[in-house]
Amino acid sequence: MDLVTEQDRPAKAPAKEERRVTRGEEVTRQIADDIIHGRLSPGVKLDEVEVARRFGTSRTPVREALGQLCAMGLAERVAYRGVVVSRIAADRLADMFVVMAELEASAARLAALQMTPAERRGLELLHLASRDLVRRGDREAYAQHNSEFHSTLYAGSHNSYLEELLVATRKRLNPFRRAQFNLLGRLTSSHGEHDQVVQAILRGDADAAALAMRGHVMTVSAASAEYVGHQTSGQTQMKNE
Incomplete structure (x- = not known):
C-alpha cells in the first residue's frame, strides 16, 4: 500500500478534549479512581x-x-442491594487489554501509511512536548497528554469505524491506564515506548509501528495489573490486621 503524501488533505491537529466534561463523567472518574x-x-x-x-x-x-x-466492570448490580463495588477480575482486565493492543496496533499500522506530512509533524510535536512533563514527574498532566497522543493516532488511521471501537474500548480501560503512572519510572518508560511508535510512523514503517504499539499496550496491561495488585494486597493486609 502506497504512502499517502498529498499535501492538500486537511491536517488534523493533535486531539484535545474541547467539549465540556459532564458531571456524570466527573463522578465516574472520581469513583473509578477511588476503586482502583x-x-x-x-x-x-x-x-x-x-x-x-x-x-x-x-x-x-x-x-x-x-x-x-x-x-467498566468496576461495579455490579446485586439483587436487593443495588450497585456495589466489584472485585477487579485480573483475567477480565487482561482480556480487555489484549483486544486494546490489537486495535491500537491496527491504528498505528494505518497511521504509518495514511497520515499526511502535516499530521506526522503534529504527532511528533505532541510527543516532543511531553518530555517536560516526564522531567517534572507530572503524572496528571502526562495522563492527559497520553490520552491526546493516542487519540491523535486514532484520527491518523483515517478509519472512522476503527476509531469508534478504540474510543469505546479505551473508555472502559481509562481508569487503569491512568493508574499505571503511579508506578515508579512509568512516565519515563511510557515516553520511550511512545518514541518507538512515533519514529516508526515518521518513517512510514507500518509493521514496526504496529509491533511497537502492541508492545506498548501490553506493557501498559502489565503495569496496570501490577498497580491494581498492589492495591488489592494492601486491602487484604488491612483486613487481616
Missing part, C-alpha cells in the same frame, strides 16, 4: 443518594456514573 486506588473496597454499596450528596449533584448524573462503572 483501594479507597473503596469490593462489596461497598454505591448508594445513589449518598453519592449525589458527596458530589453535590442530582441523582441523574449519579445514575449515569453508576451505569458506566458497571460497564
Whole structure:
C-alpha cells in the first residue's frame, strides 16, 4: 500500500478534549479512581443518594456514573442491594487489554501509511512536548497528554469505524491506564515506548509501528495489573490486621 503524501488533505491537529466534561463523567472518574486506588473496597454499596450528596449533584448524573462503572466492570448490580463495588477480575482486565493492543496496533499500522506530512509533524510535536512533563514527574498532566497522543493516532488511521471501537474500548480501560503512572519510572518508560511508535510512523514503517504499539499496550496491561495488585494486597493486609 502506497504512502499517502498529498499535501492538500486537511491536517488534523493533535486531539484535545474541547467539549465540556459532564458531571456524570466527573463522578465516574472520581469513583473509578477511588476503586482502583483501594479507597473503596469490593462489596461497598454505591448508594445513589449518598453519592449525589458527596458530589453535590442530582441523582441523574449519579445514575449515569453508576451505569458506566458497571460497564467498566468496576461495579455490579446485586439483587436487593443495588450497585456495589466489584472485585477487579485480573483475567477480565487482561482480556480487555489484549483486544486494546490489537486495535491500537491496527491504528498505528494505518497511521504509518495514511497520515499526511502535516499530521506526522503534529504527532511528533505532541510527543516532543511531553518530555517536560516526564522531567517534572507530572503524572496528571502526562495522563492527559497520553490520552491526546493516542487519540491523535486514532484520527491518523483515517478509519472512522476503527476509531469508534478504540474510543469505546479505551473508555472502559481509562481508569487503569491512568493508574499505571503511579508506578515508579512509568512516565519515563511510557515516553520511550511512545518514541518507538512515533519514529516508526515518521518513517512510514507500518509493521514496526504496529509491533511497537502492541508492545506498548501490553506493557501498559502489565503495569496496570501490577498497580491494581498492589492495591488489592494492601486491602487484604488491612483486613487481616
